[in-house]
Amino acid sequence: MNTYTVTTIEQFRAYGAKENVPLSELTSFRIGGNAAFVWEVNDYRSLAAVLAIAEEGGVPVYLLGKGTNILASDAGYSGLVIRFDRPTHAPVFVGNTVRVCAGTSLTQLAKETVAQGFMGMERLSGIPGTVGGACAMNAGAYGAEIKQILSRVHVLENGTDRWIDVNPDEMGYRKSPFSFPQRIVLEAELRLLPDDGGAAARMQDCTARRREKQPIEYPSAGSVFKRPEGYFAGALIEQCGLKGRQIGGAQVSEKHAGFIINRGGATENDVSALIAEIQATVTAERGVRLECEIKRMGDGVCIS
Ligand SMILES: Cc1cc2nc3c(=O)[nH]c(=O)nc-3n(C[C@H](O)[C@H](O)[C@H](O)COP(=O)(O)OP(=O)(O)OC[C@H]3O[C@@H](n4cnc5c(N)ncnc54)[C@H](O)[C@@H]3O)c2cc1C
CATH class of the missing domain: 3.90.78.10 (UDP-N-acetylenolpyruvoylglucosamine reductase, C-terminal domain)
Known part of the structure; x- marks a missing residue:
């Protein structure tokens, strides 16, 4: 039972937050009781405003991407879950880089980069999370990690947003400086290479290996x-x-x-x-x- 003020609750409602949402619907494990409030990110300014309301109202916050690396409590969560699992804008390709919103599906992005004539994301393609979740986890597979292609990250930190140049030495095995609660990833800039003609085949190979080896x-x-x-x-x-x-x-x-x-x-x-x-x-x-x-x-x- 939460004890938040009517004002806080009304403010969440005004931003379109949903109430009493099963975490089992927000996580790939399909486990977890109800979250008191869930708000889906649709733009960065609203994100900052919703975070400010939570802070003012004493409401704890947890950030989810696609919830594919999460074990949620049977007791649910009496705070606010911010869900960032949809793109707020389409990927922007400039030269050999792509700038992409944190809510973008990693797999969808990998497919799009190949369709645009690039390589570099093939081995990350079957990871079922978001770009933001991948930055937070330094996700990787088959010898590749996102840090190898991550050049800059746009983050929200203490209510202010800024771009940070990535130092790969600060990212390790499933370890990253770009993770909640310290930072919220808003966008990422990835460095790609022109396709050598084999990117689509390599991506298909990774997908086939996952299907064969993993209980998807x-x-x-x-x-x-x-x-x-x-x-x-x-x-x-x-x-x-x-x-x-x-x-x-x-x-x-x-x-x-x-x-x-x-x-x-x-x-x-x-x-x-x-x-x-x-x-x-x-x-x-x-x-x-x-x-x-x-x-x-x-x-x-x-x-x-
Ligand atoms: C079938 C299956 C296969 C998988 N295979 C792999 C694999 O090969 N390699 C691998 O590395 N992982 C794998 N995973 C785990 C998972 O997909 C990755 O860790 C993924 O990067 C998580 O992304 P997400 O969007 O689901 O994040 P979530 O699970 O929602 O969150 C994970 C963590 O990241 C934080 N986070 C999420 N978004 C942001 C953001 N925008 N800013 C800051 N922090 C954020 C969350 O607070 C949480 O701490 C697999 C999972 C499944 C179910």
Whole structure:
């Protein structure tokens, strides 16, 4: 039960915020109770205004892109979820660069860059999140990371927006200075190369590899754990005999043991119990501590 003033609630309503929205509808895991308020970004000025209302009204805020790396609480979220999962403007191609809004789908953008005669995004193409989420996570696949092509990022920080030149040394494996709550990514500028004629084929190859290796037919949040130095999380989990292990509706995927899938009706509690069991078993049997890659949000969980 939230205790926000009528003024705050009316102000959110005036900006078109929705109330009591299931987080299960906003996250690819299809898990989570209700968010008290959800507001979808449609322009940057409104974003700054809505953030100011939340701050003034003492309402906690969480920022979501497409929610594809998120485990949301069964208890929901008594604050405001700002959802930035749609483009506010079309990509702008200038020379060998493209400037793109944070809400743009990474996969759609990859396709568009290839259609425009560029290469550089092929290996990122199947990652199901937004450009903003990819900047925040330094998302990557098949040896590529977004930091390799990211030149500048337009951020909102402490109520002010500015462009920041990217220093790739500040971005590491799933680590980035462009992540909420410190910064909100508004736009990104990516450096591309002229297509050598093979970009479309490489992109198709990555898509085929994902279809073959990943359980994309089930709701999930992708790889649950970061890759520990010198190992693969999925292989360690498999070696411990945990493939197929199920707690409630949450199961270690039979197809890729690095994924936990929602077999139907999984709760955050089920997933958390499975994560704890995997971590304890892998530590005991293989001496490796698995660290979560997925982010937790919502009431009663440590926000990460
Ligand atoms: C089937 C599947 C396959 C996947 N494969 C991969 C893969 O190959 N490689 C990989 O790296 N990941 C993968 N993922 C995980 C996920 O898609 C990526 O982490 C993605 O970059 C998250 O983007 P998102 O828009 O969904 O962000 P969300 O999941 O909504 O948010 C993730 C984090 O980013 C922050 N964030 C989101 N938008 C912004 C913004 N505009 N500004 C600042 N912070 C922001 C959020 O607050 C949160 O902390 C996969 C997930 C699934 C479900």
